[in-house]
Amino acid sequence: MVSTIKNRESLTFPVGVAYVLPNLARGGTEKHVRDLVERIDRGRFAPRIISVAGGGPMEEDFSRLDVPVHVLEYRKISLKPGKAGPPFREVRGFFRSFSGILSGHDVRILHCYLPMANILGMAAARRSRTPVRIVSKRALCRYKDGHPVYSFFESFANLAADAVMVNSRAVAEDVRRTERFLGNKIFLVYNGLDAVADPVGNRAPLPPDLGLPHDAIPITYVANIREDKAHLCLVEAARQVCDAYPSVRFLFVGRKDREAADVQRRIRELGLSDRVLLTGLRDDIPAILGASRLVAHPGEQEGFSNAILEAMAAGLPVVASRAGGNPEAVVDGETGLLFPHGDADALARAILSLLRDPARAGAMGEAGRRRVAEHFPIGKMVSAMEQTYLELLGGRTMTCRL
Secondary structure, eight states, rough: EEEEOOOOOOOOOSEEEEESSOOOSSSSSHHHHHHHHHHHHHTEEEEEEEEEEETTTTTHHHHHTOEEEEEEEOOOOOOOOOOOOOOOHHHHHHHHHHHHHHHTEEEEEEEESSSHHHHHHHHHHHHTOEEEEEEEOOOOOGGGTTTTHHHHHHHHHHHOOOOOEEEEEEEEEEOOOOOOOGGGGEEEOOOOOOOOOOOOOOOOOGGGGGGOOOOOOEEEESSSSSSGGTHHHHHHHHHHHHHTTTTTEEEESSSSSTTHHHHHHHHTTTTTTTTTTEESOOSSSHHHHOSSSSSEEEEEEEEHHHHHHHHHHHHHEEEESTTHHHHSSBTTTEEEEETTOOHHHHHHHHHHHSSSOOOHHHHHHHHHHHHHHHOOOOHHHHHHHHHHHHHHHHEEEEEEOO
């Protein structure tokens, strides 16, 4: 497929690039942007961050990289009847500030991540006449089901963009299915990982503050606790696994969003309070992975999971749902096992099969480590992004990388 972008004026390097995020919480997308701006060629690109709905802990990470950060405060407009959104004056002031950042810092490329940032970013880019506008799709589009007004605004953002960046073939096909007019704008750049760990061999000890017994067999799931991450599916599977292996402990590592109460309730109902631990956000995820036996990932709307890549890089086999881009990362039977998403029994069987065959699990972990090094190095991701930016700026005919 070919997409022609209109000619741009002559360029002066470095070119200003603004990355727009909903907030600066610690999540896979925010870490992806951090890794990108850390390694982008500063001779050609001058990155900055715009957070549209408040700050967060990632602000410090970007500041350490000498990347300017602009934090805006936008109260969500509720699309539900009877819920009042922000007054018109506040909305107008928000877009005046947003557009002022783009114009005042000569931003030539606006690269937005996640739905809210896509919508607000494209509106601000039109106001400021930013030359190159990119939206990103990093998950399946099921979040749009039952939200026609929200879907309308996101379709507007997609139409206003010069390119729609996706992180897996699964997301590309999903976008084509839901918004057929975007076919010639879709570009695929897989996530990349910074470094690949050496083979682990004997697993490291667990961080002591987790309070787990010394003989615990840790199975880890790194994901913020949200409905689409399907923690409840793993809880149901945990009952079967713990019946067979009482030493197993499941570690749910990630922010406790509103669904966490439902997850904790089900854990108590199944009598698994001492077997399934919700750790909250952690800064020592590499240490936890280094102590883990395997990683489970039952998420149902994954685009291309950084958490899966990190587990594979740590030499761990991954049991993942056959959803979204997971099969593009995990090679079933080679670097891990795939199961039908939502099937807790199948998930339990897959985990048990690897616990019963440590040699097979170890071989899968090593194969996963090699796969990340060969196919998903971060340098490859950064180079692909830079090339896309230059082609869009230059107005040359572009071939979609799918």
